[in-house]
Amino acid sequence: MSVSYYEKNRLFKLDTPRSSYLFAVSDENYLLHLYYGARVSDHEIAPSFYRSSYASFSPDATGGTGNISPDVSMMEVSGSGVGDFRLSTVILRYADGTSATDLRYVSHRIYTGRPDAGALPHVRLTENEADTLEITMQDPATGVQFLLYYTVLRELDALVRSIRVVNQSDETVYIEKLHSLCCDFPQNDFDLIHLYGKWAKERSPQRLPVMQGIQSVASTRGASSHYHNPGICLAKKDTAEESGECFGFNLLYSGNFSADTEADGYGGTRVTMGIHPKDFRWRLEKGDSLLSPEAVTVFSGQGLGEMSRIYHRLYLSHIISPYWRERKRPLLLNSWEGCYFHFDSDKLVRLAREGKELGMEMLVMDDGWFGKRDDDTCSLGDWFVNENKLKGGLAELVRRVREEGLAFGIWFEPEMISPDSDLYRAHPDWCVQIKGREKSLARHQCVIDMTRQEVRDEIFRQMKAIMDSCPITYLKWDFNRNLTEPSSLALPPERQGEFFHRFVLGTYELQQRLLDEYPTLLLENCSGGGGRFDGGMLYYSPQIWCSDNTDPIERLSIQFGTSLFYPASSMGAHVSANQRTGYDTKAAVALWGTFGYELDPEKLTDEDKETIKTQVAYYHKTYETIHNGDLYRLIPPWENGATCAWNFAARDKSSALLTVISIRKREFQTLIVRMRGLEEEAVYRCEETGEKYTGAFLMNAGLNLTDRDLNRDGASLLLYFTKQ
Ligand code: DGJ
16 A cells, blocks of 8 residues: 555655655644655654744744744645635635635545546546545635545556545635645755747747746646646756656646746745636535546656656556557558648548558548638538538548548547638527627637537537548547637626636547547547647547647757657657658657658659658557657757757667757767667667667767768668667
8 A cells, every 4th residue: 555644643655666755634633744755764753844933924823832834834735815825725715705715634535546537637547556545624614625635656656636625615615726736845946847838839848946936837828738838847956867856747637727836935845736726716506516637746766857757657558548558559641731721532542542652551631621611711610521622522532541541530620610600600609709809810710619518519419420421540639729708608607717627628528428439539639739738638639749840850849848748659740741851850750759641642752752661661660669668868959959869768678769860960079879778788789780789888888970970950860779
């Protein structure tokens, strides 16, 4: 059992293989945090970590002893208005207009497995894989209850946390803030690492000191967004890729979020993370409850690389759907960058035929097949086939594509509605809007009201008609704008503050409904590239389109950043035409992800076609090593501006793939690359050169690549090693 309770000190200890997390119940029934970090065996000593109150400005919770103040102590969960002035985890407002939230321990339960997550995406765990500590807290003044969940993984250094608010009071209450976790540290000498960006430049890491005061990484766009990602890391100053301590916090949620840090004057740091409180106000009737999204925390004592590998293993084994966990995904050819909106059935069949020649396994028909859509100005919401383009209908097209030997995939953008669509003309009120305000358009489109059951039913009905009309094995689910005028015409005024969260819940419900109906469907989420790349989406779709930027050099920082939390097999990555490097480098970079092609094979030269055939064979050969292996980030693209390198190693260390990219020509400098994740004593043979090395040599001395053909802009090198 990885959860222990010590009655003497009323102390809880959560242990993963290499980490411990301790907190205790004070005499006043506060939950006081004690320790999170590398595994420790002592628990008796732990209360010495209590921080006492020092000043008259800090409310004394002990009736005069000055021992405990919520202002100073490390709190396991923070309320508001009752003495803890730092970041609140939960804020409630009551019928009398006041707002104070006091959380006191009442009882706890320890059980194997995990709690019910209702309709929220969650970490999938069996009874044998985890133990849960469930603590019941209560506000003594109102009776409102708070259930704190800590699910402790037995094999990975990770905790899963969430909070449920249960209205046991006698009146309706409003939740104004519900974060999923609070984590106090007695130090503030941390760096904060987070991922920022924009469209076509998603998830670049930024590392900066945790400063006194509050730092917030957040999105209020209705989606987790291109701009910030719901994942942050606190790293000690000396923590590097392969050494030092760090703590990861990743939220399984696709909507508005904030991940906040606050360093205080006593030398501590608090982290809270969850749904963004802006525009959030959830009405909780007597007896009702609301569960927060889950947050996954990871501790690593071996640097950022190990933290990432723990997340990767966890997300591969416990987030993505069990159906796709063990299955190889089809190698796809997507029509978007090759054709954009300009295709018909004959063109798609030609793509399939040529694609088959190259080794593709599936054709994906992207945007442009429905309503009267020839550009992005119309037809979202009209999910019926444009027979002017697809003459003979969809079933006939799919029959022809399958006759060429390829499976078929399709594109939808279910959460959107074009003002120029039959659906909009029939149901103008189904559009997200505020009465009396102009609707802001983005990409000429509006957002459909996913909070409404009848809207989801209609979109599902239309999608089902398409899906049932022919064999479709893959669905790309796009989302090409963010939410403005955030309101539902169907919600009463007192529930408008629920709109953003209800929207996300509506999206989750529709994706789950699709998967329930078509359990073998491969879903790929997308949002104008990687505008909704998060653990929530990953629960439904094992892969997410990483970015609309398919330039391999630009992709380096995007993929390095994304890999801080998300595994290789989740990153949609395609080889496309018209970029500044050759096909060798495009493929070398795309191999890191799901791998596929997004171009018109009819425009390829014979030489390019032969190159692509070779790449496809290489993809099959290295698939296992990449998709189920461990990632080692060797030289990030920003380190010296010239060279970037990484390697994958199979978990049993039987093979490894080294990738080196020359961002720009180096002026004849020595280039030695040291690999990671190999078996020291084992001998590895490099398939490309036939040379043999011990694992120790490859990891300690490294490979001297100075004379390899890497000394030009955009060059690349792939070396595959197998254990002899
Ligand atoms: C944005 C996506 O990221 C692209 O891959 C493509 O599907 C377009 N939308 C289609 O409109």
